[in-house]
Amino acid sequence: MRILFFGRLGETIGRELDLTPPPSVNTVGALRRLLAERHPDADLNGPRLRVCVDDSVAGDEDPIDDASEIAFLPPLSGG
């Protein structure tokens, strides 16, 4: 599974991770918590953080079993 990070998150974690999460990590929220544990410096819990699963906005409870790409989008800066 390809995981993309943008803005400040991309700088902290890296632009892209190729990750096969353990079977218990099967939702957006579980993945977010796993990444937050591995990258304590990255702000993965802020209220304005958005996650897209295969280009669609997703919530913490949404499944990621069939996802090929997950994008973590920190608060937008605007143009």
Next chain:
Amino acid sequence: MAIHSRLADTPFEPESELAGFIAELDGEGAVVSFVGLARPATKTGEAVHGLFLDHHPRLTVLSLEAIAAESERRFQVSAVRIVHRCGAIRPGEPIVFVAAASRHRRAAFEAADYLMDRLKTEAMFWKREDGPDGSRWIEPTDRDYADRDRWR
């Protein structure tokens, strides 16, 4: 309906964009355009050597298209163009160009104003300012959100 949104990863010329926009019109009587330029200083006055606008490979251009389409739905405009830079931008370079055309001027003024307020808060970009004291990532200000909320 002529709606164009483009993400530019190299510098663009606002004059050419405006000329191209006008050349494609079909009898409209009013054109309003706006150009946003990279400032050489932060809000608090520190020097900025450059900006970096990070973007998503697909969703960023979709966000521009959605904002352009919504302006056409809300106002009596018949042509809209958005050009937005991404990547490394030097102070003084254009970051954004918007233009709106309508039969009469009011709709074009309102649409251009609306486009910029939405772009400043909802276009999918992450902006980093690089200066002599390091780099920092920027978020919309309360003022930017208040400007956007005028249109709710």
